[in-house]
Amino acid sequence: MDVTLRLTVNGKAVEAAVDPRTLLVQVIRERLQLTGTHVGCDTAQCGACTVHLNGRAVKACSMLALQAQGGDLTTIEGLSKDGQLHPMQAAFRECHGLQCGFCTPGMVMSAVQLLKDNPKATEQEIREGLEGNICRCTGYHNIVKSIQLCQSGKVSATA
Amino acid sequence: MTAMSQPQSPIGQSLLRREDYRFLTGAGQYTDDVVLPFQTYGVFLRSPYAHARIRSIDTSKAAKAPGVVKIFTGTDLADAKVGGLPCGWLIHNKDGSPMKEPPHPVLAQGKVRHVGDQVALVVAETVLQAKDAAELIEVDYQELPAVIDIKSVETAGTGVHDDVPNNVCYDWGHGNKDAVDAAFANAAKVTKLEFTNNRLIPNAMEPRAANAQYTKHDESYTLYVANQNPHVERLLMSAFVLGLPESKVRVISPDVGGGFGSKIFLYPEETALVWASKRVGRPIKWTAERSESFLVDAHGRDHATTAELAMDAQGNFLALRVKTIANMGAYLSTFSTAVPTILYATLLAGQYKTPAIYAEVKAVFTNTAPVDAYRGAGRPEATYVVERVVEQAARDMKMDPTAIRRQNFITEFPYATPVGLTYDTGNYAAHLDKAKDLADVGGFAARKAASQAQGKLRGLGYACYIEACGLAPSNIAGALGARAGLFEAGEVRVHPTGTVTVFTGSHSHGQGHETTFAQVVAAKLGIPVESVEIVHGDTGRVPFGLGTYGSRSIAVGGTAIVKAVDKIIAKGKKIAAHLLEASDTDIVFENGEFKVAGTDKKVPFGSVALTAYVPHNYPLDKLEPGLNENAFYDPTNFTYPAGSYVCEVEVDPETGKTTVEKFTAVDDFGNIINPMIVQGQVHGGVAQGLGQAMMEGCVYDPESGQLLNGSYMDYTMPRADDLPSFTVDHTVTPCTHNPLGVKGCGEAGAIGSPAAFMNALTDALGVRDLAMPATAERVWRAARH
Numbered sequence: 002m003d004v005t006l007r008l009t010v011n012g013k014a015v016e017a018a019v020d021p022r023t024l025l026v027q028v029i030r031e032r033l034q035l036t037g038t039h040v041g042c043d044t045a046q047c048g049a050c051t052v053h054l055n056g057r058a059v060k061a062c063s064m065l066a067l068q069a070q071g072g073d074l075t076t077i078e079g080l081s082k083d084g085q086l087h088p089m090q091a092a093f094r095e096c097h098g099l100q101c102g103f104c105t106p107g108m109v110m111s112a113v114q115l116l117k118d119n120p121k122a123t124e125q126e127i128r129e130g131l132e133g134n135i136c137r138c139t140g141y142h143n144i145v146k147s148i149q150l151c152q153s154g155k156v157s158a159t160a
Numbered sequence: 161m162t163a164m165s166q167p168q169s170p171i172g173q174s175l176l177r178r179e180d181y182r183f184l185t186g187a188g189q190y191t192d193d194v195v196l197p198f199q200t201y202g203v204f205l206r207s208p209y210a211h212a213r214i215r216s217i218d219t220s221k222a223a224k225a226p227g228v229v230k231i232f233t234g235t236d237l238a239d240a241k242v243g244g245l246p247c248g249w250l251i252h253n254k255d256g257s258p259m260k261e262p263p264h265p266v267l268a269q270g271k272v273r274h275v276g277d278q279v280a281l282v283v284a285e286t287v288l289q290a291k292d293a294a295e296l297i298e299v300d301y302q303e304l305p306a307v308i309d310i311k312s313v314e315t316a317g318t319g320v321h322d323d324v325p326n327n328v329c330y331d332w333g334h335g336n337k338d339a340v341d342a343a344f345a346n347a348a349k350v351t352k353l354e355f356t357n358n359r360l361i362p363n364a365m366e367p368r369a370a371n372a373q374y375t376k377h378d379e380s381y382t383l384y385v386a387n388q389n390p391h392v393e394r395l396l397m398s399a400f401v402l403g404l405p406e407s408k409v410r411v412i413s414p415d416v417g418g419g420f421g422s423k424i425f426l427y428p429e430e431t432a433l434v435w436a437s438k439r440v441g442r443p444i445k446w447t448a449e450r451s452e453s454f455l456v457d458a459h460g461r462d463h464a465t466t467a468e469l470a471m472d473a474q475g476n477f478l479a480l481r482v483k484t485i486a487n488m489g490a491y492l493s494t495f496s497t498a499v500p501t502i503l504y505a506t507l508l509a510g511q512y513k514t515p516a517i518y519a520e521v522k523a524v525f526t527n528t529a530p531v532d533a534y535r536g537a538g539r540p541e542a543t544y545v546v547e548r549v550v551e552q553a554a555r556d557m558k559m560d561p562t563a564i565r566r567q568n569f570i571t572e573f574p575y576a577t578p579v580g581l582t583y584d585t586g587n588y589a590a591h592l593d594k595a596k597d598l599a600d601v602g603g604f605a606a607r608k609a610a611s612q613a614q615g616k617l618r619g620l621g622y623a624c625y626i627e628a629c630g631l632a633p634s635n636i637a638g639a640l641g642a643r644a645g646l647f648e649a650g651e652v653r654v655h656p657t658g659t660v661t662v663f664t665g666s667h668s669h670g671q672g673h674e675t676t677f678a679q680v681v682a683a684k685l686g687i688p689v690e691s692v693e694i695v696h697g698d699t700g701r702v703p704f705g706l707g708t709y710g711s712r713s714i715a716v717g718g719t720a721i722v723k724a725v726d727k728i729i730a731k732g733k734k735i736a737a738h739l740l741e742a743s744d745t746d747i748v749f750e751n752g753e754f755k756v757a758g759t760d761k762k763v764p765f766g767s768v769a770l771t772a773y774v775p776h777n778y779p780l781d782k783l784e785p786g787l788n789e790n791a792f793y794d795p796t797n798f799t800y801p802a803g804s805y806v807c808e809v810e811v812d813p814e815t816g817k818t819t820v821e822k823f824t825a826v827d828d829f830g831n832i833i834n835p836m837i838v839q840g841q842v843h844g845g846v847a848q849g850l851g852q853a854m855m856e857g858c859v860y861d862p863e864s865g866q867l868l869n870g871s872y873m874d875y876t877m878p879r880a881d882d883l884p885s886f887t888v889d890h891t892v893t894p895c896t897h898n899p900l901g902v903k904g905c906g907e908a909g910a911i912g913s914p915a916a917f918m919n920a921l922t923d924a925l926g927v928r929d930l931a932m933p934a935t936a937e938r939v940w941r942a943a944r945h
Contacts, residue, residue: 022288036193037186039417041365042450046872049365077186090184094176097840101670102183103365103417109184124885131880135872137365137418138670140847140909141880143840 006066010035011079019066026050026061029076037077037106041135048134051107052076058114060133077106080113089113089147091156098147100138108134112148120152170679170689171900174836177675178689179668188415191369191386196443199371200229202433203290203446205280205297206455207272210306210527210865211320214270214299217280222296227289230440231297232281232432234267242266242435245426245491246400249498250641251330251523259330259523262321264491264530266401266428266435272301273320273490274527275866276455281432283440306527306865310464310487313524320490320525327525329488329497334505335518335579340470343479343516347470351553357541358932359462359487359858360851361875362534364669366417367453370430373443380408381437385430387411388419388667389707390699392644396426396494402435409434413697416669420848421533422457423669424709425494429456454870459858460534462487463500463541469514469549475557477568479516480508482545486523486531493532497523502640503538503628503710509577510546511588511624511802512568517578527865533709535848535910536627543625547915551621552928561622561919562592562601574896581628583800584896591826591891592624592804598887599806599824607808607821617811617943618821621919622804625912629904630715630799630895648712649703650720651790652681652728656773658766659691662724663790665705666717667697671906672837673713679833680718680900684725685765686752703790711904714833715799719898723791731787732768738779739763739771799895799903803827805846807916811924816940818921820850824887825912830895830903838905839888845909846886851878852910853917857933876933 003018010033017032029038029052038061041049045063052061053075080087089112092098099105108131115122115130122130127148128141136144150156182188219231244263251259263269268279280297284290307316313327320327344350364386371384381404387393390411397411398404416423433444448456464485470478486500505519536543550568554561569588576582604620611618631637634645649665662681666673678692685692695701705717729749736754737744740761748757755762771778772787808822825842832838855876859868869875894901914932921934925942 030193034195035186036190037188039190039366040192040447041367041417042872044450044871044873047365047450077184081185086181086184093184094180097177097836099180099183100672100840100844101365101418102179102188102415103190105183106186125881128881128883135365135877135879137363137420137848137877138844139840140843140845140878140886141883142843142847142885145880145885 004067007071008069009073011075021065021067023066024062025064025066025069028066029061035076035078039103039106041104046135047104048111049104049107051110051134053110053114058111077110080109087113088156089151092147092151095156096143096147096150098139098143104134104136108136108144116148116152122152124149169683171683171833173679174834175675175679175689177672178678179672179674190366190415190417191371191384192447194371194384194414196371196373199443199445200283200285200440201287201290202444203282203287203294204278204429205282205294207268207275207277207279209272209301209303210275211304212272212301213304214268214272215302216300218298219280222282222293225289225293225296227285228293229283229285232267232436233279234265234269237267237435238269243401245428245431246396247492247497248494248643250643251332251497251501253331254333259497260324261492262324266431274529276452276529277490278428281436283436283444306863308526308528308860308862308865310485310524310526313526320527324525329492329523329525332501332521333518334501336516337518339516340479340481340518344470344481347478348473349471349556350468351549351556352468353549353552353929354466355548355929356931357461357463357465357544358852360460360534360856361454361858362420362422362457362460363877364418364420364422367448367450368423368427368457369447370433371443371445372430372433372437374438374441380410381434382410382412383430383434384412384414386416386423387413388416388423388669388709390667390697391665391704392707393426394699397431397434401431410700412700413667419669420535421460421537421709425458425532450872451870454875455867456529458493458530458532459489460531461541462531465545467545467549469553471553471557475559475564475567477512477514480514482508482519484519484521486521487526487528488523489526489528489530491530493530496530496532499533499538500541504542506579506581507539507542507626507628508546508579510543511570511626513570514568515578528860535845536907537710539627539907540849540911540914543623543911544915547623547625548918551919562596565592565624582797584797585893586800586802586828587891587893588624588802591802591828594889594891595804595806595824595826598826598889599808599822601806604808611810617813617924619809619920619924621807621916621923623912623916623919624804625908626800626802627907627911628798629711629801630795631710631712632798633796634794644706646706647792647794648716648720649705649790649792650717650724651703652721652724654728654769654787656770658687658769660685660687661693661695662721663695663702664717664721665702665707666713667708669708671708671713671841672834676714676833676837677718677721681721681725684722687765711801711906714900714902715895715898715904716793716795718900718902720791720793722899723793724789727789727791728787731789732765734783735768735771735778736763739777796897799830801827801829801903801905801908803908803912805912805916807920809917809920809924811921811939811943813943816936816943818854818934818939820884820917822887823884825909826889826891827905827908828891828893829905830892831901832890833902841905842888842909843886845907846913847878847883849910849913850883850917853914853932853934855882855933855935
């Protein structure tokens with residue numbers, strides 16, 4: 002039997018009737034059509050589905066939608082404001098921190114959380130902080146650089 | 161101060177990528193993001209056994225399950241005369257007979273041959289309903305012994321395919337055996353190594369996906385699919401399997417989340433979907449779960465090799481003898497047969513003037529997933545053979561590993577190798593010197609001493625790789641067994657306002673073509689990069705192209721575009737000549753302007769474009785209106801990227817933990833269009849190569865044939881804290897036979913890094929060899945000896 006799910010998603014109130022078995026990522030992708038959140042695995046390992054729920058990075062593939070009931074959800078689509086990239090998005094662009102783009106939304110959402118938790122993270126701490134996100138394209142080199150650039154506050158363009 | 165500043169050419173600039181904005185804001189559109197009206201969902205019932213005969217399949221209960229639209233089995237496909245998937249490369253045995261090509265059915269016909277082999281397609285209203293119904297299908301299997309170990313397939317006593325009882329696909333030889341035998345008979349020293357090139361699972365982050373639609377009103381099919389070469393996909397599927405006119409099939413590969421080879425091939429899943437979409441009358445969507453990707457995406461590598469290098473007393477290489485057993489898996493995937501032959505044995509000269517080389521390759525069938533091209537495809541295996549043996553030879557000869565290489569380097573070009581290739585250009589000492597400098601090899605002894613003081617072991621290893629890219633001269637490939645051409649196509653459409661759309665047969669799945677190709681066109685036409693749009697990945701829009709693999713895009717696809725642009729300029733000169741009242745032979749094109757040579761008379765590109773489409777003042781009697789050209793480019797040779805990699809590792813002998821302390825890559829890719837993107841390609845390739853060397857390895861149970869590490873919980877993917885930051889630099893010898901002087905950069909990192917790492921690790925441990933992946937357990941055991 003469907004249950005009514007109420008969420009604030011990227012600043013807007015949404016409501017959806019969902020089967021209780023439905024995963025949060027399914028609601029995001031299939032009901033809200035926010036397809037920037039990706040599914041790269043089925044074991045909560047790759048992190049492509051990372052979103053922010055109530056200000057914390059979570060893997061949307063490994064929680065039920067109803068566990069987010071009443072929550073405040075931000076997806077990659079909600080990270081940029083008024084056409085301006087979030088400094089982390091801009092840093093990824095400036096440092097070529099993405100190639101195929103598939104892991105990127107989750108990687109950016111994790112990176113934002115990482116610096117929120119540890120604004121002065123060292124390279125080693127950044128690398129350890131990315132343990133939950135797999136990228137097959139970049140070798141992580143430029144992802145680390147992107148996060149360090151964002152950390153320095155010296156990101157140039159955000160448009 | 162110059163009188164007039166020339167605009168800087170976009171070629172060679174690290175322009176930021178134009179595709180990034182959409183990827184960073186969640187606006188990318190991958191196949192699973194495509195939703196078609198009234199779409200259904202497909203789920204494949206897969207074999208739980210590695211090898212079994214199918215006695216019967218009963219779908220009656222499943223067909224009645226909620227939401228089920230239709231269920232298809234191999235019988236339905238056989239009744240409809242749907243053929244098997246073709247193999248794209250014919251290899252001949254030593255005796256001249258052709259290889260064995262057993263059928264590769266779209267859905268199993270009477271037998272399953274690996275865990276995950278597709279048995280039935282269930283189409284339902286939702287994925288969950290399709291999954292539930294699949295569980296209700298009753299398949300009566302008679303389990304058969306599984307053939308897994310590649311070294312004993314011939315004596316396994318059972319055939320993966322009934323008509324290939326010894327499981328040998330082909331037994332192929334390449335090179336001059338007599339010359340090699342003679343050289344070994346006279347050698348002062350022989351270095352011999354035996355090793356495996358471990359089996360890998362590609363793991364592009366986007367799982368394979370497809371969405372197939374049949375449109376009744378024009379009897380056509382549209383397939384969205386995560387694929388690297390949509391025209392090849394369409395050709396193979398329509399002409400060889402489904403018997404459809406290509407004109408009725410449109411293949412669209414939208415944003416694709418990484419390929420690394422695994423999305424080159426025509427797979428059974430999308431083929432079944434296209435066929436079934438007409439029977440269902442609605443679109444059918446399938447997205448692989450990661451566990452499916454592990455089971456059925458074509459795997460990579462999986463060689464067992466013995467290599468022997470004969471030398472004279474001074475360490476000059478006399479001959480190389482290589483014997484390899486290559487695993488094909490259960491079926492011949494699209495380019496599987498070419499990987500351990502044409503893309504492998506032809507590269508065994510490496511960077512060296514070894515005068516005699518002979519390779520024997522036996523390809524075998526096993527009850528495992530098909531094996532095919534994976535980043536580097538044959539060339540990493542060749543580099544591993546050559547560079548591990550050469551490093552060991554230096555140790556056997558008590559020579560410096562760079563000195564023995566330098567002494568044997570090819571230094572004069574063009575150079576015809578004894579294995580059939582002609583290297584056009586290179587300067588191997590230049591990148592070796594630069595790599596040694598950047599790696600601070602001079603300081604290694606002190607760093608090793610410092611490690612020793614802390615109870616750690618430190619090692620240094622090199623790899624000097626070469627690869628053949630830019631596939632390929634079609635006539636040479638054809639003579640070697642290719643069943644396809646290997647040119648590339650490009651179309652340049654200039655619009656009336658002077659903006660340009662470029663249609664390319666290359667496909668970008670992370671490489672950034674929308675940026676680099678635009679840089680090339682903008683530079684040639686002298687217009688802003690922003691005025692150039694790149695379109696790829698849609699057989700309904702782009703000319704017939706062969707796609708992206710084998711580091712071919714800029715060298716072959718880029719050249720096709722350059723040739724089309726040259727035609728645009730040539731026609732533009734005629735239009736300009738008319739406008740300027742001059743002879744077209746007097747017109748030069750510079751910085752976006754057509755000029756009468758030696759005068760100040762000129763007309764900008766934009767005006768010529770407008771005139772072509774508004775031909776009021778136009779030589780209509782001798783020139784067609786419009787400014788739209790296409791070109792097909794078939795290369796005259798392969799390109800030969802080469803480089804020198806230096807790896808430095810530290811081992812904790814107490815735990816076996818190995819840390820890459822420094823990794824230096826110096827590559828010669830010829831001219832470089834966008835250094836930022838090229839360096840990113842090297843980073844990713846090195847990470848994949850280090851993944852192979854340090855942690856990745858597909859493991860099948862040798863008895864049951866079950867995949868033992870079929871998830872990210874079990875198969876170790878490199879993560880950020882497994883790797884260091886890399887030192888990447890370049891030397892440049894431009895390719896001599898394409899107009900951009902480019903060679904390709906996509907695979908180098910994965911080709912050179914496994915040997916560099918293993919050479920460093922064996923140096924640290926003081927052992928001859930260690931099997932990849934060098935897990936902590938293996939290193940710990942080796943450290944205790």
